[in-house]
Amino acid sequence: MNLYSEVKYLKGIGPKRASLLSNLGINTVEDLITFFPRSYQDRTQIVSSDKIFFTGHYCVFGKITGAYEKNIARGLAIFCADVADDTGIISVKFFRKFNPYSKYDVFSTIRKQFVKDRYVYVYGTCEIQAGQKQISAEDYEFVENANDIPEFFKRLIPVYDLTAGITQKFLLSVIKNAVKNFSGFYPDILAGIESLKNKKFMPMQQAVKKIHYPQTESEAEFARQSFAMQEFLLLQIALQTAKNKIRRQNKIQKYEIKKTLLSAFKNRLTFEFTKAQKRVINEIFADMTSALSMNRMLMGDVGSGKTIVALSAILLAVENNYQAAIIAPTEILAEQHYLTFKNILKDINVNIALLTSSVLKSKKNREDILKSVADGTVNIIIGTHSVMEERVKFKNVSLLVVDEQHRFGVMQKVSALSKGLTPDILMMTATPIPRGLAMTIYGEMAVSVIDELPPMRTPVETVCSDEQNAYEKVLSEIKNGGQAYIVYPLVDESDKIELKSAVAEAEKLSQTAFKNVRVGLLHGKMKPKEKNEIMTDFKDKKFDVLIATTVIEVGIDVPNATMIVVQHADRFGLATLHQLRGRVGRGAKKSYCFLISDSKGQNAKQRLAIMTATTDGFKIASADLDMRGPGDFMGTSQHGFPEFKAGDIIKDIKLIELAKETAAAIISEDKELKMEKYEKLKTIFNGTGSHISKIIRVG
Ligand code: ADP
C-alpha cells in the first residue's frame, strides 16, 4: 500500500464504503489524508459537573456509577448512565427509536460499553432538569485509567464534510489511521528550497497531521498555509514552464526616481503613508524602473488608500516627462479623482485634464482637450472609458492606471491604447474578484496588497435594522455633524416589484422623517453633469442626507459621511454591500451601516450575517466564494481551475505571490529541473495519479 493506493484496501473501509467515500472525492489514500476538516470542534475544556449552569455543549469526564434504561414512549427508549466526577453526578443519555414488534436490541452496544466503574469522556448538550444535570451524548470515549490521555478529547477535533452513509465518527477513525500510517510519505519540496528556509514552513508530513489534529487554531492555520504553499508553488512551476506563457515585454520608456514632483507631493499630504502603502509603492516603482513593462494589480480593501499610491506612480511617470492616464468606471468617480488630484497637486507644476463623455460633448472643450492631450501639454489624463476612444491621441502615455477594474472589461482595450509605447499598467481593485484572481494565478499579473488601513479608522459598525431605528440613527449622526447615505436598489417604480424607489422615497422622506434636514437625490438616470453637482454639493455639506441608488457604490470619498442605510439589503450581492459600506468609515469618526431587509431567504440571511460579522473585504470575498460554491465561481470548473486541498485563492493571495516569485527563481536557475537538489521536484512532476499531478495538469 502507498499514498496512491485505493482506499477500499484500507482496514475498515472495503468496497461499499469506498464507493460512498468517492462521493466526497476520496479515492486514494492521499485523498483521504488530505481530506482536510471544514472546521474544528473545541474539546480542549473538560468541565466538571459543578461548573455547568447553562444549557449548551460541554465535554465531561467521570466514572460510571450505574446505568438503567426504559421505554419513554411507544417506540422510543432511553439509556442513562450516571457518571461521577469529583464534584457531582451527571446523567449521560442516549435516545433510540425502536420497532415494538422487533426483537432488535437498540442498546446492545451501549449497554456493553457503559458498565459500572469505567472511565468515560462524553461530549454533548447539557441540560439541567429538576436540579439534575443531564447530557445527551453526541460522542464519547472510554479510557482505562483516570489519567490516560484520550484520543478525541482534551483537544481540537476535526469536523469533516459528510455524505450519505458516511458519519463523522467513521471519518475520524479511518482518517486517523491513514494519517498515522501514511502521512510520513507525503512528499515535501519546500524544505529543499533555499529561499524559503527563513519562512519556516512546516514539513508536509507534519502539516498534514497538524491540519487534522492541531493543538490550537493558529497551529492549524500555519499548517494549512504550509500545505497551501506547496500546492501553489507546484502550480506556479507548472505554469511558468508552460510554453505558451505571455511575458512582460521590453519597453522603451525609462524612469528615474528624480523626486522633482514626488517630494513636493509628499510634502503636501496631511498624513504619512502607511507601511503597506510604502511597500506597494516600492513594488510598483521597482516594476516601473525595470526594463520590462509593468503588469501589476493593486489590491486593497475599500478605504485602504489606493488613490495616493496610484498618484505616486503617476508622478513618477510625469517627472520623467511622460503622460499618465487613470481610467475610472464612472463619471462621478473620474470627477472625484480629478478634484482630489487638483487639490493635492495645487501649486505643483503639472497639467491635469478630465476626459469624460460629458466633457467631450461640448465642441470647444473637446478640441482644446484633445489637442493638449495630443501635444503633451496635459500630463495627467483622468477619465472614463472615453479615454480609450479612437479620437483620443496621446503624445506619450507610459502609464495607465485602471481603477476598480472589475466594473468593465478594459484589459484588451488598455493594451490597444499603447499606440507605440508598451505602457506600464496598474489595475486597482478592492474586491479580489474572480477575473482578477484568475489573472493573478494564471496571468502575468503581479499583485501588490495593501493589507493595512490608515490609522484611526474604527471598523464600521454594521447592524440589521428596521427603518424607524435607522432613521433615528441618521438624525443623531447629523446632529453630531455627520452626513448619511440612504441607498435603494431601484431608480423608479416602473419595475412592478414592490420596492421602495429612490425617487419616490426621497420625496416622501423629505416631508416626513427628514423634514428638518437637507435631503439630496442621486440616481443613475440623471445626466452626468447633474450627478456631479449633487455629489459635489454633498461633499461641500450642502446636504445632510443623500438618497441614492447604487451609483455611489464605487469609490466615492466623502470622509464626513458616517452613516449608510441600505434599503432592501437582501437585493444586493456581498461585493456590492461591501463596496457600499466602504462609503463610510473613511475618516476618524466612528461610522455605521444599517441594513434593512425583510427577506426570509436563507441565502439573503446568510449574506447579511456575514456583513454584520466582518468588515474585512478578503473575508467577505472568501465567504462569497464559499456560498456560491466553486462551480459557480465564474464557471471556474470549465476553466479547469485547480482544486486546492488547503489553498484558498482569496485568503492566500500573498502566498500565491511568494509561490510565483519562488517558482520564477527556480526556473531561471534550472529550467529542466536537472540539478540534484530539484530531483524530488522532478519526480513529482513526472508522476501521475496524485493530487499534485492533477494540479499540475490543470496548469
Ligand atoms: P480606496 O483604496 O478605497 O480607493 P482612497 O484612496 O479613496 O481609498 O482613500 C480613502 C481615504 O483615506 C481618503 O480620504 C484618503 O485621503 C485617506 N488616506 C489615504 N491614505 C492615508 C493615510 N496613509 N493616512 C490617512 N489617511 C489616508
Ligand code: MG
Ligand atoms: Mg478608490
